[in-house]
Amino acid sequence: MVVSQIMNRGGGEEGGGEFARDQIQASENAKSFPWNARTRPEAFDPIQLRTFQPPVGKFLDWWNTRSNLFCCFFPIVRCVFGGGESLIESDNVEKWKRQLGATRYDKKCPDSMKGLWWLKYNHAHEELVTIFSDADFVGTFNEEGTDGYGNWQRVSGVNWSRDYSCFGLILSVANKKEDASVNGYMNMKDGICTTFNSAGRGVQVVYKVNDNEWWKIHYNGNPGEEGEQDINFMYKWLKVLDKDGNKTEHWEEWKKWVDEPLPHENCGSTWLPCWACCLSQTEVTDNMVRPNRMQVVRFKY
Secondary structure, eight states, rough: OOOTTTTTSSSEEEEEEEEOOHEEEEEEEEHSSOOGOOOOOOOOOHHHHHHHHOOOGGGGGSSTTOTTTGGHHHHHHHHHHHOOOOOEEOOOHHHHHHHHTTTTTTTTTTGGOSSEEEEEEEOSSEEETOOOOOOOOSSOOOEEEEOOOOEEEESSSSSEEEEHHHHHHHHHHTTTTTTTTEEEEEEEETEEEEEEEEEEEEEEEEEEEEHHHHHHEEEESSSTTTTTEEEEEEEEEEEETTTTSSSOTTHHHHHHHHHHHHSOOOOTTSSSTGGGGGSHHHHHHHTSSSHHHHHHHOOOO
């Protein structure tokens, strides 16, 4: 099997020559996935903003990214369970530049995929992630990230920020485990990847729109199952800093969402636990995707 001139992920001391056996096997496994079973939707539609109902409902404000619920315990949780976490402001570019700089010349990830990404419209209290920069790729990929199939995997405990909230701290502690990770198939030829979960290997699919934007979509079923085309969750991966830490076209929108007040408030927000009882369900979920100014993150470097 002959590799391209720009490929240096294969065997040998300099990464040249033929692909290694594990790379070929990973490629074959990924090729067997039914990539053509679905296509990226023509229009972006974060359906969860209309359908999601937080457990316990809107009468206990645990779901809001800026909630003060149990805030007196936040320092204790960080002290006991934190393990090296930093509390930073959402617009701290220099902290993230250091992380991106450490992987700037790493050939495991194509340059076009490196950077810091904002998980926009994800109602879990997770915001900024160096998604691909800290991922391991095993497969028959080229250096440009435009061809090849295989697997990708990254740990979810480092370089992955959570909102400074009760929910965000729970997610941070849960992902502190060494085996906490995200993994799936990668199809660089078509700009699609999957993330595996307990429901199967084809329920969550991520589509590339351009170098600075991907759409992550959750379906009701795997390919071939009932509900394979029915979408229940959709959010964006937007690159806000490039591989060198420079701001992209999405940075100002990220900053705007951080600085703006919640779109739906009243006289009790956010100090009163039941302040949102008069909000509609869509107003609750709209608030739930607005970032907290303070982020908790365990940096890798």
